Amino acid sequence: MVDPADRRRLTPAEYLELERGSEQRHEYVDGEIFAMSGGTREHSLTATNIARELGNALAAKPCEVHSSDMRIGIPAAKRYFYADVSVVCGRPEVEDPTRDTLLNPKVIVEVLSDSTEAYDRGDKFRYYRAIASLREFVLASQKEPRIEVFTRQPDETWLLRIFGPDDEVTLSSVGCSFDVRNAYLRVFDGSS
Numbered sequence: 001m002v003d004p005a006d007r008r009r010l011t012p013a014e015y016l017e018l019e020r021g022s023e024q025r026h027e028y029v030d031g032e033i034f035a036m037s038g039g040t041r042e043h044s045l046t047a048t049n050i051a052r053e054l055g056n057a058l059a060a061k062p063c064e065v066h067s068s069d070m071r072i073g074i075p076a077a078k079r080y081f082y083a084d085v086s087v088v089c090g091r092p093e094v095e096d097p098t099r100d101t102l103l104n105p106k107v108i109v110e111v112l113s114d115s116t117e118a119y120d121r122g123d124k125f126r127y128y129r130a131i132a133s134l135r136e137f138v139l140a141s142q143k144e145p146r147i148e149v150f151t152r153q154p155d156e157t158w159l160l161r162i163f164g165p166d167d168e169v170t171l172s173s174v175g176c177s178f179d180v181r182n183a184y185l186r187v188f189d190g191s192s
Helices: 012-020 041-057 116-127
Strands: 024-028 032-035 065-066 072-073 078-084 085-089 107-113 135-138 148-154 158-165 168-171 176-179
Touching: 012 024, 012 032, 012 078, 012 116, 032 107, 041 065, 041 107, 041 176, 072 116, 078 116, 107 116, 107 176, 116 135, 135 168, 158 168
Parallel strands: 107 135
Antiparallel strands: 024 032, 024 078, 065 085, 072 078, 085 107, 135 148, 148 158, 168 176
16 A cells, blocks of 8 residues: 555646546546546436536526536646536636636536535535635435535625425526426436
């Protein structure tokens, strides 16, 4: 086993070069890279359904909805993540000419899993809060139809709203809404 102190830390530029040539995706945290594991059927469907709902709701607006293929960069915090879904409105700011690292998401969505839930709710959310453009952080359960939306307030605090199976999720920062039921289409019983 390699002692973490003996591992060479990568610079952000080294990480990006390595990542762009890799078949597997990795997240970058302060010089260290972490391989991303595959998700479950429920995770994939939930993320896809939410991306579709957002894409449909925002089609007439100057917004882009991205899947987990778009890397989110937080250069000041030396972090790079792959959110399950992200939304940018207006002109996308990217890190460099390759245009594969988004710097100004307005909404970030993470679908929770057993192995990452504590991290997504804790440290990862803390890092995401360093993104000045971020206005809403969405956590979607893959175990039940439940969506949590954290909205940045003018005083930089975050307001939590919880939506259940019969609710409509409202994302005020991008002016759209969608039914929780649609976010979980075919996730639990194969039909709705």
